[in-house]
Amino acid sequence: MRADPNLYDYWPYRDRPKIVWPGGKKLAFWIAPNIEFYEFDPPKNPSRPGWPKPSPDVVGYSQRDWGNRVGHWRLMELMDRFGLRGSISLSTALIDHHPEIIEACVARDWEFFSHGIYNTRYSYGMDEAQERAIIEDSIRSIQTATGQRIRGYLAPALTHTERTFDLLAEYDFWYTCDLFQDDQPQPLKTKGGRLVSMPYSLEVNDVITYGALAMDPWRYADVLKRHFDQLLEEGERSGTVMCIPLHAYLVSQPHRIRAFEDALAHIAGHAADVWFATAAEIAQVYREQYWDQTVADIEARGLASGGTGFGPAED
Amino acid sequence: MPMPDDYLEYPHRAYGMDQSLYGWRPATARPRIAWPGGQSVLGVIVVPIEHHMLDPSGKPFKHPGAMVTPYPDLRHYTTRDYGARVGVFRILDALKHEGLKATFPVNAVLLPRLEPLIEAILEDGHEVAAYGVDTDHIHWGGLDRETEKAWIEEAKAAFAKVGLSPRTWMSPARQQSFSTLELLAAAGFEVCLDWEADEVPLPMTTPAGPILSLPVSNELDDRTLLNDRRQTEDQWADQVVAAQAYLSGDAERFGGRMLGFTLTPYVAGQPFRIASLRRMLAGLAGASGFTAATAGEAADLFARSARG
Structure with a gap:
């Protein structure tokens, strides 16, 4: 076990080289609907139960199913009204269970990235072959169903191994949503490739705000607006990224969806300064235009500590 | 089995x-207390820089x-x-904007890695x-004296x-052993931010000499209010401003006061909290008789x- 992952170098937020998003925009905004499948009776993982209550956790399971049969459709229609495309964090097995959802997202030209196979199968305890199998299954299954070669990853239920990021880079993923250290993208120190740490969010993630933090809908909308306003202000100095990770089984509830609409209206009202993008579009621009300047800045400031993630640091 | 007989003996049962x-x-x-500038409330803003391994x-x-x-x-x-790479710079900017000075306790293990931050703080x-050394080096009653002494020396050396x-x-x-204050005084530390037994600085005595306790409010701790108790950033900001206003009134009657509180970078430095943080700091900086x-x-x- 390591005290520090060494996945990225310390890089102070102040005085960074400037990022300007396409069209001269200050903030890159993306929405990540998590389209997940939680199994009725998942196999046991010694590190974590599949459900907080013994299987079958009827309320938990059926609420998530409600998200798939009702909530997603409501969210899609709302995003359509604002002309916003989603970048879908997909439980890959959902392709087999509910292809209608996949077709509806493909028709909207939304992006897909992998969120594992099921959100009830964790990475804990996997060996390298098993973790490769998850990644290869994700690439293959999503390509077959959508025609898209996925470029992003969010580990199932945010469970990782020490080799997760090296494997993603090896399979030519462009970005990971698993790390929360910054409001700008940053290069990760993998053995190969160009894997970007893409700002996702726990702070404005509806699972956290509605679950752990027990916010009411209008409080959540207020947090979203404040978060957006601050990151937009700072984006003038150097382009920032804001993601709203969503779960339809929470945000699309009839008592909540209007408050979320209100927040989206606020954000959509700043179109002159905001690049409405997908995660892969942001990652592509970053890799092509800003990766090298970031690495050079870290180097020039004497902050490059060497080594790669979970490997030994060089002196 | 009943409790032993000495459980009903009270050796310290006396005045004080x-x-x-x-x-x-x-x-x-x-x-x-008459603060030399004539202020009623002296603010001590504490920005803890922590390593969570x-x-x-x-x-x-x-x-x-912790994890x-x-x-x-x-x-x-x-x-x-x-907190240490992004949030703290928002706090630094907000403090600078209001001309407020703060204290940044830093876990010793972070010093080499955070050199640019340390420079920005001092600048x-x-x-x-x-x-201390880091968040996994907690000083506590079960720690043997030599180990604790070595930890303090290790931090000092870093x-x-x-x-x-x-x-x-x-x-x-903010945890201690029964020996911590003595070991800190022996190591040359003059001020400690762990205790909050009063609303003014409190001189403490140890076998190794004096050390001054500056109170830092646990009940206004941002991590507690915002993360644990899930209060809103406006509720949090309002309470800090209210504390200042109340203490200011008290100071007229009883002399100068102190208000110590924390701004934890990974908590207070979140984008959606910055507007409230700015409002709080502006409220403090604009209050007559307040200085940080x-x-x-x-x-x-x-x-x-104290010298008069």
Whole structure:
């Protein structure tokens, strides 16, 4: 076990080289609907139960199913009204269970990235072959169903191994949503490739705000607006990224969806300064235009500590 | 089985405190403090810079903010790390905008990695304080004296290595052993931010000499209010401003007061909290009779006031 992952170098937020998003925009905004499948009776993982209550956790399971049969459709229609495309964090097995959802997202030209196979199968305890199998299954299954070669990853239920990021880079993923250290993208120190740490969010993630933090809908909308306003202000100095990770089984509830609409209206009202993008579009621009300047800045400031993630640091 | 006989013996049952670190003195009997600038309230703003490692032992208890899920808990590691790379710079900017000085206790292990942050803190005229080795080196009653002494020396040496000799100490999790204050005084520390027994600076005595306690409010702790108790950023900001206003009124009657509170970077430095943080700091800076000082400055001002 390591005290520090060494996945990225310390890089102070102040005085960074400037990022300007396409069209001269200050903030890159993306929405990540998590389209997940939680199994009725998942196999046991010694590190974590599949459900907080013994299987079958009827309320938990059926609420998530409600998200798939009702909530997603409501969210899609709302995003359509604002002309916003989603970048879908997909439980890959959902392709087999509910292809209608996949077709509806493909028709909207939304992006897909992998969120594992099921959100009830964790990475804990996997060996390298098993973790490769998850990644290869994700690439293959999503390509077959959508025609898209996925470029992003969010580990199932945010469970990782020490080799997760090296494997993603090896399979030519462009970005990971698993790390929360910054409001700008940053290069990760993998053995190969160009894997970007893409700002996702726990702070404005509806699972956290509605679950752990027990916010009411209008409080959540207020947090979203404040978060957006601050990151937009700072984006003038150097382009920032804001993601709203969503779960339809929470945000699309009839008592909540209007408050979320209100927040989206606020954000959509700043179109002159905001690049409405997908995660892969942001990652592509970053890799092509800003990766090298970031690495050079870290180097020039004497902050490059060497080594790669979970490997030994060089002196 | 009943409790042993001595369980009903009370060796310290007498007037005053049941320890020798400081004496009993009700607020009504305190000598008036006259801050040299004539201020009613001296603010000590504490910005803790913490290292939350991926593999904490969690002994003797988990430090607030420690890892939660099985190794590698990258989710919490990176969420905490956000504070020292992003959030703290928002706090620095907000402090600078209002011309307020603060104290930044830093876990010693972070010093080499955070060199640019340390420079930014010092450049803005703030104080860097010692904050133990890291969040997994908690000083507590079960720690043997030699180990604790070695930890304090280890922290001191790490600061010396980057050219710093902090006067002020805050313990990880603000926890201590029965010997901590003595060992800190012996190591040359003059100010401690762990205790909050009064609303004014409180001189403490140890076998190794004196050390000054500056109160830092646990009930206004941002991590507690915002993360644990889930209050809104406006509720939090309002309470800090209200505390200042109340103390200001009290100061007219009883002399100068102190208001110590924390701004934890990974908590207070979140984008959606910055508008409230700015409003809070503007409210403090704009209040008549309020001034903020670093811990070391507060100790000096207190010494001047005590001399008359």
